[in-house]
Amino acid sequence: MIEKALKGGRGYWTWVAFLLVVIGLGVSAYARQMTIGLGVTGMGRDISWGVYIAQFTFLVGVAASAVMLVLPYYLHNQKVFSKIVIVGEFLAVSAALMCMLFILADMGRPDRVLNVLLYPSPHSMVFWDVMVLNGYLFLNLISGWAVLGAERKGVAPAPWVKALIYISIPWAFSIHTVTAFLFAGLPGRHLWLTAVLAPRFLASAFAAGTAILILITFILKKVAKFDAGQEPRLKLAVLSSYAGLANLFFLGTEFFTAFYSNIPAHKHSLQYLFFGLEGHAPLVPWMWFSLITGIISVGVLLSPPLRRNNAALIAACIGLVVSIWIDKGMGLIFGGFVPTPLEAIVDYMPTATEISVTLGIWAIGLLVLTMLLKTAIAVKTQE
């Protein structure tokens, strides 16, 4: 079936070539990192995680958001999603793949990655994260591919496919819960040490992931003449708006607890991110941009006349994705390390090498997504 991804027009191949160039750039930057060490990144003794772990966190959410299509379609028989359920599943596959590549890029000794399986440690949240992420990737790849294959032959999917799909629904919640637990169980990192982190991760994931799905349907409509239809888009927009609202609410509760209780350690990271701490305020403009964009975008998505306007819908989706990417893909990780356990305030700035590796991994994910969606659309339009 994948051979269908090898048949495309000029625009398709230009896009693939562009992605290959970015991947090449990323690979060469990674080669530099492998030669010199992680010292080529902006990370250091105090800010020991950076862009890589931040992208990983954001993308686990994107992967989990496939459930926003799978759940209503398979559990609630919402037929409007029939054309795009596969888009969600394949988005999950490529996002989960990027997650794993970002973890690999962040490792000091990637040559020893199999130690995680060789010495399984159930007390470590990383162990569980590796398990659920791999499981989720294969659940979505196998079930998506099997349903598509059946559709190509014009038959009903095998019964075992349904079982995999049903398993993938709670599994989607588990991947982002476990990802939150990577952070929420660490003593002494007050930005992360909060019970609301897992719910907030799920809310921001379903908001940003669903917005990405809406944007993909617009892109497919434009470049592949594959229209998922206005109705599923609007349903997704409603889901995205409420998830976005929940995310803003959770952020508000974080502010309340930190600032009303007035406990310094609970306030420090939020102060650093939103107001600056002891003269250090590198992320302040980013965080306010994220917050304001997030509020406006959720407002647009909540308003029925505005979200029916395609231009407003696209703008709101982009706004929401950017807002949550800044919040989760930057602020949450960098801010979690400030102040350090010894009360130092250290700023982090990613290097060109680090950004190149990051772009390379994104390009790999987009290439996989492009090929999977190309195949899916070829099957669906019976090319």
Next chain:
Amino acid sequence: MSQNRREFLKKAGLGALAGLGAAAGLFPAFALEPTDSSGFTDAPVPGKVRWGMLVDTRKCLGNCTECIVRCHHDHNVPDFGHTKSEVKWIWKSGYENAFPTASTQFQNPEVLERQVLTLCNHCTEPPCTKACPTEATFKRWDGIVSIDYHRCIGCRFCMAACPYGSRSFNWQDPRPHIKELSNTYPTRMRGVVEKCNFCSERLVKGELPACVVSCAENALTFGDLNDPNSEIRKMLAANETMQRKPELGTLPSVFYII
């Protein structure tokens, strides 16, 4: 003191004996002499010994770095000349940095200006070993939190988990940056985490940690926290002491007299 030292030597030597005994048991053909099974009654019991350290901040001189220099030399700790990629096993921190939740209002200014020795706390409930996905960092039978540099995958979860900032990562190859190579402890490679090991390589020979013996002021006391008759326990009972961030429940094995 001499009584205490004899007691110390007996305990520290046990680990070495047990190790040799186990090796001989595994490969009887290579045993130098027949195994004396009576020795195994003294085999290490997890949790029986808990090594600990007491830092007397009153005696520790502000600008003295003897213990740091000695430790970093003996353990081949590299010096990159900047803080970003810094590797450190023992270092000095300001009073308020070491004890951020301790009371500082109207505190004696001399105390607030003290430089406090900070190192791995060898916690009884270590958050770092829990976070490690490969058991590369683990708690030994004698309470020391140790690292297997050959198993570490460099994910740095232990660094995020440590609430004391005690762990360092090798952001680049450390070997070219070791000022003077020492044959007392192996060098590390790029991409793994390291930290203070309470000089387990010296304990096994019945020697006190390098920092302890290097201190001219006798500001550091090392011993078995599980032995009520050890010098460290007597000093803990006789003095007002503090642990770093006790509210986190990690039960540090490093104590401070303020």
